[in-house]
Amino acid sequence: QHDKLALPVGTTLDRFIMRKQEDFPYATGELSQLLRDIALAAKIVNREINRSGLIDIAGAYGNRNVQGEDQQKLDVIANIRFIRALRNGGEVCTIISEEDEEVIQTGNVQGKYIVAIDPLDGSSNIDVNVSIGTIFSIYRRVSPTGTEGTMADCLQTGTNQVAAGYVIYGSSTMMVYTTGNGVNGFTYEPSLGEFFLSHPQIVTPQSGAVYSVNEGSSNSFSSGMAAFVTYCKEANYSARYIGSLVADFHRNLLKGGIYIYPPTSKSPNGKLRLMYECNPLAFIVEQAGGKSSNGRTRTMELRPEDMHARCPLFIGSKELVEKAEEFLAQEE
Ligand code: AHM
Ligand code: MG
Numbered sequence: 001q002h003d004k005l006a007l008p009v010g011t012t013l014d015r016f017i018m019r020k021q022e023d024f025p026y027a028t029g030e031l032s033q034l035l036r037d038i039a040l041a042a043k044i045v046n047r048e049i050n051r052s053g054l055i056d057i058a059g060a061y062g063n064r065n066v067q068g069e070d071q072q073k074l075d076v077i078a079n080i081r082f083i084r085a086l087r088n089g090g091e092v093c094t095i096i097s098e099e100d101e102e103v104i105q106t107g108n109v110q111g112k113y114i115v116a117i118d119p120l121d122g123s124s125n126i127d128v129n130v131s132i133g134t135i136f137s138i139y140r141r142v143s144p145t146g147t148e149g150t151m152a153d154c155l156q157t158g159t160n161q162v163a164a165g166y167v168i169y170g171s172s173t174m175m176v177y178t179t180g181n182g183v184n185g186f187t188y189e190p191s192l193g194e195f196f197l198s199h200p201q202i203v204t205p206q207s208g209a210v211y212s213v214n215e216g217s218s219n220s221f222s223s224g225m226a227a228f229v230t231y232c233k234e235a236n237y238s239a240r241y242i243g244s245l246v247a248d249f250h251r252n253l254l255k256g257g258i259y260i261y262p263p264t265s266k267s268p269n270g271k272l273r274l275m276y277e278c279n280p281l282a283f284i285v286e287q288a289g290g291k292s293s294n295g296r297t298r299t300m301e302l303r304p305e306d307m308h309a310r311c312p313l314f315i316g317s318k319e320l321v322e323k324a325e326e327f328l329a330q331e332e
Contacts, residue, residue: 012194012195012197013036013039013175013195013196014039016184016197017032034138035177037089039195041084041086042167044081045078045081045119045169046173046188046190048074048078049126074120074126075123078119082097082136083104086115087107087108090108091111091113092106092113092114092115093109093111093112093145093149093153094111094115094148094153094154095114095116096154096275097116097276098117098119098121098308103149103154109145109148112145113138113140114138114140114154114156115138116137116275116276118134118135118136120133122242125242131168131244131247132246133166133167133168133169133247133250134167134169135166135277135281136280137158137279137280137283138162139153139154139161139162140160142156154275155306157301157303157304158299158300159300161180161283163179164279164283165177165284166249166250166280166281166284167246172187174188174198175188176199176202176250176284180287182201182202182288183288184199184202186199204253204256204316205256206289207256207318207319207320209235209236209237209238209257210238210239210251210255210257210258211229211238211258211260212239212241212242212252212257212260213262214241217264220264220265221264222328224295224330224331225262225324225327225328231323240252245261245272245277249281249316252317256317257316257317258317258320259314259315259316260313260324261312263312269309269310269312270313271310272310272313273308274302274309275304275307278302290321291316291317291318293314293321294313295328296328299311299313299315
Protein backbone atom coordinates (compact mmCIF):
# COMPACT_ATOMS: atom_id res chain seq x y z
CA GLN A 1 0.00 0.00 0.00
CA HIS A 2 2.81 2.32 1.00
CA ASP A 3 4.40 1.86 -2.41
CA LYS A 4 1.19 2.50 -4.24
CA LEU A 5 0.96 5.93 -2.65
CA ALA A 6 4.63 6.79 -2.84
CA LEU A 7 5.31 5.85 -6.42
CA PRO A 8 3.62 7.55 -9.33
CA VAL A 9 1.96 5.65 -12.15
CA GLY A 10 4.52 4.97 -14.83
CA THR A 11 7.39 4.16 -12.46
CA THR A 12 10.08 2.38 -14.42
CA LEU A 13 12.05 -0.49 -12.95
CA ASP A 14 15.23 1.60 -12.98
CA ARG A 15 13.61 4.42 -11.05
CA PHE A 16 12.04 2.00 -8.62
CA ILE A 17 15.38 0.32 -7.93
CA MET A 18 16.97 3.73 -7.36
CA ARG A 19 14.22 4.78 -4.93
CA LYS A 20 14.58 1.55 -3.02
CA GLN A 21 18.30 2.07 -2.73
CA GLU A 22 17.60 5.27 -0.79
CA ASP A 23 15.87 3.09 1.81
CA PHE A 24 19.23 1.50 2.65
CA PRO A 25 21.43 4.35 3.85
CA TYR A 26 24.67 2.38 3.70
CA ALA A 27 23.99 0.73 0.39
CA THR A 28 26.69 1.36 -2.17
CA GLY A 29 24.37 0.83 -5.10
CA GLU A 30 26.03 -2.38 -6.23
CA LEU A 31 22.98 -4.54 -5.62
CA SER A 32 20.86 -2.00 -7.49
CA GLN A 33 23.27 -2.12 -10.39
CA LEU A 34 23.21 -5.90 -10.34
CA LEU A 35 19.40 -5.94 -10.57
CA ARG A 36 19.59 -3.54 -13.49
CA ASP A 37 22.13 -5.79 -15.23
CA ILE A 38 19.72 -8.70 -14.89
CA ALA A 39 16.84 -6.62 -16.24
CA LEU A 40 18.90 -5.60 -19.26
CA ALA A 41 19.86 -9.18 -20.05
CA ALA A 42 16.18 -10.12 -19.64
CA LYS A 43 15.23 -7.58 -22.31
CA ILE A 44 17.75 -9.09 -24.70
CA VAL A 45 16.58 -12.63 -23.98
CA ASN A 46 12.98 -11.49 -24.38
CA ARG A 47 13.82 -10.22 -27.84
CA GLU A 48 15.45 -13.52 -28.80
CA ILE A 49 12.45 -15.47 -27.50
CA ASN A 50 9.97 -13.33 -29.41
CA ARG A 51 11.92 -13.87 -32.59
CA SER A 52 12.52 -17.56 -32.09
CA GLY A 53 9.40 -18.64 -33.97
CA LEU A 54 10.50 -16.56 -36.94
CA ILE A 55 13.90 -18.13 -37.33
CA ASP A 56 12.84 -20.67 -39.93
CA ILE A 57 10.68 -18.19 -41.82
CA ALA A 58 13.43 -15.59 -41.74
CA GLY A 59 15.76 -18.30 -43.01
CA ALA A 60 13.55 -18.74 -46.05
CA TYR A 61 14.23 -15.10 -46.88
CA GLY A 62 17.95 -15.62 -46.61
CA ASN A 63 18.00 -14.05 -43.18
CA ARG A 64 19.07 -17.07 -41.17
CA ASN A 65 21.24 -16.12 -38.24
CA VAL A 66 24.89 -16.86 -38.72
CA GLN A 67 25.16 -19.52 -36.06
CA GLY A 68 22.12 -21.32 -37.49
CA GLU A 69 20.85 -21.61 -33.93
CA ASP A 70 17.66 -23.60 -33.61
CA GLN A 71 14.93 -22.72 -31.14
CA GLN A 72 15.81 -25.29 -28.56
CA LYS A 73 19.18 -23.71 -28.14
CA LEU A 74 17.57 -20.61 -26.71
CA ASP A 75 18.38 -21.87 -23.24
CA VAL A 76 22.05 -21.88 -24.19
CA ILE A 77 21.73 -18.38 -25.67
CA ALA A 78 19.96 -17.15 -22.52
CA ASN A 79 22.75 -18.60 -20.39
CA ILE A 80 25.37 -16.76 -22.42
CA ARG A 81 23.44 -13.46 -22.27
CA PHE A 82 22.95 -13.51 -18.51
CA ILE A 83 26.52 -14.55 -17.78
CA ARG A 84 27.86 -11.86 -20.06
CA ALA A 85 25.69 -9.18 -18.44
CA LEU A 86 26.76 -10.25 -14.95
CA ARG A 87 30.41 -10.45 -15.91
CA ASN A 88 30.37 -7.02 -17.56
CA GLY A 89 28.45 -5.50 -14.66
CA GLY A 90 31.29 -6.18 -12.25
CA GLU A 91 29.31 -6.72 -9.02
CA VAL A 92 29.31 -10.51 -9.17
CA CYS A 93 32.38 -12.60 -8.41
CA THR A 94 30.88 -16.04 -9.03
CA ILE A 95 27.87 -17.46 -10.85
CA ILE A 96 26.31 -20.88 -10.63
CA SER A 97 23.95 -21.78 -13.46
CA GLU A 98 21.62 -24.68 -14.06
CA GLU A 99 23.14 -24.81 -17.53
CA ASP A 100 26.75 -25.19 -16.37
CA GLU A 101 28.22 -28.18 -14.59
CA GLU A 102 30.97 -26.08 -13.01
CA VAL A 103 31.10 -22.82 -11.08
CA ILE A 104 31.64 -19.74 -13.28
CA GLN A 105 34.25 -17.27 -12.05
CA THR A 106 33.62 -13.86 -13.61
CA GLY A 107 37.09 -12.54 -12.88
CA ASN A 108 35.60 -9.72 -10.79
CA VAL A 109 37.34 -10.69 -7.58
CA GLN A 110 36.20 -7.47 -5.89
CA GLY A 111 32.58 -8.35 -6.60
CA LYS A 112 30.56 -8.85 -3.43
CA TYR A 113 27.80 -10.98 -4.85
CA ILE A 114 27.09 -14.55 -5.91
CA VAL A 115 24.31 -15.29 -8.38
CA ALA A 116 22.50 -18.60 -8.87
CA ILE A 117 20.49 -18.67 -12.09
CA ASP A 118 18.25 -20.85 -14.20
CA PRO A 119 18.58 -18.82 -17.40
CA LEU A 120 15.61 -20.35 -19.22
CA ASP A 121 13.37 -22.70 -17.33
CA GLY A 122 10.77 -24.81 -19.08
CA SER A 123 12.76 -24.83 -22.30
CA SER A 124 10.85 -27.82 -23.65
CA ASN A 125 7.95 -25.36 -24.00
CA ILE A 126 9.75 -22.99 -26.37
CA ASP A 127 8.74 -24.88 -29.49
CA VAL A 128 5.07 -24.69 -28.67
CA ASN A 129 4.72 -21.04 -27.71
CA VAL A 130 4.13 -21.63 -24.02
CA SER A 131 5.39 -19.21 -21.36
CA ILE A 132 8.92 -19.77 -20.08
CA GLY A 133 10.99 -18.01 -17.48
CA THR A 134 14.30 -17.00 -15.95
CA ILE A 135 14.83 -17.51 -12.21
CA PHE A 136 17.62 -15.87 -10.21
CA SER A 137 18.89 -15.69 -6.68
CA ILE A 138 21.49 -13.33 -5.19
CA TYR A 139 23.75 -13.93 -2.17
CA ARG A 140 26.44 -11.83 -0.56
CA ARG A 141 29.76 -13.68 -0.59
CA VAL A 142 31.03 -14.90 2.78
CA SER A 143 34.68 -15.10 1.75
CA PRO A 144 36.72 -11.89 1.71
CA THR A 145 36.89 -9.96 -1.56
CA GLY A 146 40.08 -10.01 -3.57
CA THR A 147 39.89 -13.72 -4.44
CA GLU A 148 37.55 -15.91 -6.45
CA GLY A 149 34.29 -16.97 -4.82
CA THR A 150 34.45 -20.30 -2.98
CA MET A 151 32.15 -23.32 -2.75
CA ALA A 152 31.06 -22.03 0.68
CA ASP A 153 29.97 -18.79 -1.02
CA CYS A 154 27.92 -20.76 -3.51
CA LEU A 155 26.32 -23.25 -1.14
CA GLN A 156 24.61 -20.89 1.30
CA THR A 157 21.17 -21.71 2.61
CA GLY A 158 18.20 -19.87 1.11
CA THR A 159 17.72 -17.76 4.23
CA ASN A 160 20.90 -15.88 3.23
CA GLN A 161 19.45 -14.64 -0.06
CA VAL A 162 19.59 -10.86 -0.39
CA ALA A 163 17.40 -10.76 -3.48
CA ALA A 164 15.59 -13.16 -5.78
CA GLY A 165 13.33 -12.87 -8.76
CA TYR A 166 12.04 -14.24 -12.00
CA VAL A 167 11.22 -13.06 -15.46
CA ILE A 168 8.22 -14.57 -17.14
CA TYR A 169 8.17 -14.45 -20.94
CA GLY A 170 4.44 -14.83 -21.44
CA SER A 171 1.52 -13.07 -23.05
CA SER A 172 3.39 -10.12 -21.66
CA THR A 173 6.87 -10.19 -20.19
CA MET A 174 7.23 -9.42 -16.51
CA MET A 175 9.97 -9.21 -13.94
CA VAL A 176 9.01 -9.96 -10.34
CA TYR A 177 11.55 -9.65 -7.55
CA THR A 178 12.15 -9.15 -3.86
CA THR A 179 15.01 -7.75 -1.83
CA GLY A 180 13.36 -8.88 1.40
CA ASN A 181 10.94 -5.97 1.61
CA GLY A 182 7.90 -7.38 -0.12
CA VAL A 183 7.49 -8.38 -3.74
CA ASN A 184 7.00 -6.10 -6.72
CA GLY A 185 6.15 -6.91 -10.32
CA PHE A 186 7.02 -4.96 -13.46
CA THR A 187 5.54 -5.38 -16.92
CA TYR A 188 7.63 -4.86 -20.02
CA GLU A 189 6.53 -2.29 -22.58
CA PRO A 190 8.30 -3.51 -25.72
CA SER A 191 7.93 -0.38 -27.81
CA LEU A 192 9.54 1.71 -25.06
CA GLY A 193 11.97 -0.97 -23.97
CA GLU A 194 11.12 -0.41 -20.30
CA PHE A 195 9.72 -2.42 -17.42
CA PHE A 196 6.99 -0.49 -15.56
CA LEU A 197 5.76 -1.11 -12.04
CA SER A 198 2.44 -2.89 -12.59
CA HIS A 199 2.08 -5.09 -9.48
CA PRO A 200 3.20 -3.14 -6.41
CA GLN A 201 3.52 -5.06 -3.12
CA ILE A 202 2.18 -8.40 -4.30
CA VAL A 203 0.34 -10.30 -1.57
CA THR A 204 -0.55 -13.89 -2.36
CA PRO A 205 -3.95 -15.19 -1.21
CA GLN A 206 -3.77 -17.18 2.04
CA SER A 207 -5.74 -19.94 0.42
CA GLY A 208 -6.75 -20.93 -3.08
CA ALA A 209 -8.62 -23.47 -5.14
CA VAL A 210 -5.92 -24.50 -7.60
CA TYR A 211 -3.47 -27.38 -7.35
CA SER A 212 -0.62 -27.76 -9.81
CA VAL A 213 1.14 -31.10 -10.00
CA ASN A 214 2.00 -33.53 -12.77
CA GLU A 215 -0.60 -36.20 -12.02
CA GLY A 216 0.88 -38.40 -14.73
CA SER A 217 3.29 -39.48 -12.00
CA SER A 218 0.57 -40.26 -9.46
CA ASN A 219 1.38 -43.99 -9.48
CA SER A 220 4.57 -43.20 -7.64
CA PHE A 221 3.17 -40.59 -5.23
CA SER A 222 3.61 -41.36 -1.54
CA SER A 223 0.43 -42.21 0.39
CA GLY A 224 0.32 -38.72 1.94
CA MET A 225 0.81 -37.04 -1.40
CA ALA A 226 -1.91 -39.19 -2.99
CA ALA A 227 -4.24 -38.37 -0.10
CA PHE A 228 -3.64 -34.65 -0.58
CA VAL A 229 -4.52 -34.88 -4.27
CA THR A 230 -7.71 -36.75 -3.36
CA TYR A 231 -8.48 -33.99 -0.85
CA CYS A 232 -8.07 -31.36 -3.61
CA LYS A 233 -10.45 -33.26 -5.86
CA GLU A 234 -13.03 -33.74 -3.13
CA ALA A 235 -12.87 -30.00 -2.50
CA ASN A 236 -13.48 -29.46 -6.23
CA TYR A 237 -10.27 -27.55 -6.73
CA SER A 238 -9.10 -26.86 -10.27
CA ALA A 239 -6.08 -28.68 -11.64
CA ARG A 240 -3.74 -26.32 -13.52
CA TYR A 241 -0.37 -27.55 -14.73
CA ILE A 242 1.44 -25.84 -17.55
CA GLY A 243 4.68 -27.72 -16.98
CA SER A 244 6.57 -24.46 -16.95
CA LEU A 245 7.47 -23.68 -13.37
CA VAL A 246 7.62 -19.90 -13.58
CA ALA A 247 4.25 -19.72 -15.32
CA ASP A 248 2.59 -22.12 -12.87
CA PHE A 249 4.15 -20.31 -9.92
CA HIS A 250 3.25 -16.84 -11.20
CA ARG A 251 -0.40 -17.74 -11.71
CA ASN A 252 -0.69 -19.26 -8.25
CA LEU A 253 1.15 -16.31 -6.66
CA LEU A 254 -1.41 -13.88 -8.04
CA LYS A 255 -4.54 -16.03 -7.77
CA GLY A 256 -3.82 -18.45 -4.94
CA GLY A 257 -2.99 -22.14 -5.20
CA ILE A 258 -0.30 -24.69 -4.59
CA TYR A 259 2.43 -25.97 -6.91
CA ILE A 260 3.97 -29.33 -6.07
CA TYR A 261 6.87 -31.27 -7.50
CA PRO A 262 6.93 -34.28 -5.22
CA PRO A 263 9.33 -37.19 -5.09
CA THR A 264 8.47 -39.68 -7.86
CA SER A 265 10.01 -42.98 -8.92
CA LYS A 266 11.71 -41.20 -11.82
CA SER A 267 12.95 -38.33 -9.60
CA PRO A 268 13.14 -39.64 -6.01
CA ASN A 269 14.24 -36.23 -4.73
CA GLY A 270 11.88 -34.28 -6.94
CA LYS A 271 13.07 -32.77 -10.21
CA LEU A 272 13.61 -29.14 -9.31
CA ARG A 273 16.89 -27.66 -8.17
CA LEU A 274 17.24 -26.12 -4.73
CA MET A 275 19.64 -23.32 -5.72
CA TYR A 276 18.18 -22.22 -9.07
CA GLU A 277 14.48 -22.88 -8.72
CA CYS A 278 13.24 -23.68 -5.22
CA ASN A 279 15.08 -21.13 -3.07
CA PRO A 280 14.42 -18.04 -5.17
CA LEU A 281 10.72 -18.85 -5.54
CA ALA A 282 10.55 -19.68 -1.82
CA PHE A 283 11.97 -16.26 -0.93
CA ILE A 284 9.42 -14.57 -3.20
CA VAL A 285 6.45 -16.57 -1.95
CA GLU A 286 7.34 -15.95 1.71
CA GLN A 287 7.76 -12.24 1.03
CA ALA A 288 4.29 -12.29 -0.51
CA GLY A 289 2.80 -14.04 2.54
CA GLY A 290 2.90 -17.61 1.21
CA LYS A 291 4.88 -20.70 2.13
CA SER A 292 7.40 -23.13 0.68
CA SER A 293 8.75 -26.45 1.93
CA ASN A 294 9.93 -29.85 0.79
CA GLY A 295 6.81 -31.24 2.44
CA ARG A 296 8.37 -31.18 5.90
CA THR A 297 11.16 -28.61 6.14
CA ARG A 298 11.08 -24.97 5.07
CA THR A 299 12.78 -24.74 1.66
CA MET A 300 15.05 -21.86 2.64
CA GLU A 301 16.45 -23.83 5.58
CA LEU A 302 17.49 -26.84 3.52
CA ARG A 303 21.23 -27.31 3.44
CA PRO A 304 22.45 -27.52 -0.16
CA GLU A 305 24.69 -30.55 -0.55
CA ASP A 306 25.93 -29.56 -3.95
CA MET A 307 25.08 -26.74 -6.30
CA HIS A 308 22.86 -28.85 -8.56
CA ALA A 309 21.03 -30.60 -5.70
CA ARG A 310 17.33 -31.30 -6.14
CA CYS A 311 14.54 -31.21 -3.59
CA PRO A 312 10.78 -31.74 -3.53
CA LEU A 313 8.81 -28.49 -3.74
CA PHE A 314 5.51 -27.60 -2.08
CA ILE A 315 4.94 -23.91 -2.70
CA GLY A 316 2.13 -21.37 -2.75
CA SER A 317 -0.73 -20.27 -0.52
CA LYS A 318 -0.01 -20.79 3.16
CA GLU A 319 -3.11 -22.81 4.01
CA LEU A 320 -2.68 -25.18 1.08
CA VAL A 321 0.99 -25.85 1.79
CA GLU A 322 0.16 -26.48 5.45
CA LYS A 323 -2.66 -28.81 4.45
CA ALA A 324 -0.32 -30.80 2.19
CA GLU A 325 2.25 -30.97 5.00
CA GLU A 326 -0.45 -32.35 7.33
CA PHE A 327 -1.16 -35.17 4.89
CA LEU A 328 2.55 -35.97 4.60
CA ALA A 329 2.97 -35.94 8.38
CA GLN A 330 0.25 -38.58 8.67
CA GLU A 331 2.18 -41.01 6.45
CA GLU A 332 3.58 -43.98 8.24
P1 AHM B 1 13.87 -27.82 -17.03
O1 AHM B 1 14.76 -27.13 -16.02
O2 AHM B 1 14.53 -28.99 -17.71
O3 AHM B 1 13.27 -26.84 -18.00
O4 AHM B 1 12.71 -28.53 -16.20
C1 AHM B 1 11.99 -27.80 -15.27
C2 AHM B 1 10.54 -27.89 -15.61
C3 AHM B 1 9.70 -26.92 -14.83
O5 AHM B 1 9.57 -25.70 -15.51
C4 AHM B 1 8.41 -27.63 -14.74
O6 AHM B 1 7.66 -27.21 -13.64
C5 AHM B 1 8.82 -29.06 -14.63
O7 AHM B 1 10.06 -29.15 -15.27
C6 AHM B 1 7.87 -29.99 -15.31
O8 AHM B 1 8.32 -31.29 -15.14
P2 AHM B 1 7.40 -32.55 -15.53
O9 AHM B 1 7.29 -32.55 -17.02
O10 AHM B 1 8.14 -33.73 -15.00
O11 AHM B 1 6.08 -32.36 -14.85
MG1 MG C 1 14.91 -25.40 -14.76
